[in-house]
């Protein structure tokens with residue numbers, strides 16, 4: 001495997017990242033990037049996304065933005081982790097392979113615990129199980145009984161749902177129409193919670209099978225992908241990829257509240273002001289979608305139960321309420337207030353490396369291949 005450090009200083013998404021690494025493995029076909037944004041609060045934790053990017057620069061930009069978001073997310077969730085993210089560059093229509101994730105596990109292992117991986121878009125619990133054969137620096141693995149962890153998406157959906165519920169109170173969720181963009185792992189679970197609470201659902205996805213399931217199980221109305229953002233609804237829940245809220249989509253938005261799971265929903269910081277000017281409230285994505293990383297982090301650190309997770313994810317709406325109050329007091333968009341708060345939390349521990357891989361975490365894998373000897 002060929003691994004090199006990338007110099008990303010000229011990329012507009014670069015934000016003093018501690019390190020950005022590119023791995024290429026001819027045998028498995030793996031091409032992957034790991035971006036470590038900050039280890040100030042602990043090892044850089046963040047999921048692994050597998051996506052067909054048009055070019056490598058787009059993948060690097062995504063990794064830079066997502067890893068910074070993870071620093072903010074982990075800080076706001078009060079977790080002893082910094083921020084990092086991995087992206088795997090897939091060819092269009094190319095299915096993931098076992099060899100690819102074995103190689104990715106070896107890549108993760110070369111960072112000696114400075115980065116801890118888990119699932120994100122396009123990656124399954126089963127993929128993470130393969131990664132675990134090559135490195136202990138992975139979470140989001142199947143768990144037995146009441147142990148915390150496993151698939152993070154239901155926990156992500158729970159945090160989003162509770163935050164949405166808190167933001168609309170005293171209006172009951174049952175009185176709402178919610179438009180959900182993307183009914184994959186998190187979107188599906190969010191629809192389930194909303195449906196159980198009596199909400200009316202409108203959904204859209206590039207995969208017809210996903211929308212068909214939401215229609216059948218939750219009575220959701222299906223609209224084409226180019227209509228979901230501007231459909232008549234009380235709440236918009238972006239649960240696909242980032243950048244859905246942008247200069248082009250904002251003028252057409254009908255929903256007064258945006259509360260979804262997708263990372264980096266705002267294409268640019270200017271879009272936060274555009275929303276503010278239109279009187280549309282966006283609940284900061286990395287604050288309300290932290291349920292998954294909380295589950296993954298508690299699994300990695302060990303000793304927590306599902307009941308503990310319910311309690312910890314239940315704290316998210318309180319944080320959202322505080323941010324909204326601060327936003328009102330300062331007349332700043334909630335996302336701006338959240339960014340400042342998160343940055344302060346990260347900077348509060350100057351010089352703490354946190355990169356010590358011994359901060360919790362499972363025992364090393366008993367596997368020669370985990371030594372990353374090919375890297």
Ligand code: NAD
Nearest residue numbers: 121122152153156182184185186205206240261262263292
């Ligand atoms: P996923 O891949 O399971 O689901 C994403 C869905 O969006 C897929 O069904 C895909 O077909 C659909 N999609 C893609 N482009 C679309 C478009 N233009 N219009 C409509 N649908 C589109 O991923 P996921 O794990 O559910 O994650 C969804 C989002 O939430 C991502 O942005 C992810 O980073 C974020 N997130 C996920 C978690 C988690 O626990 N999985 C945690 C925090 C944040």
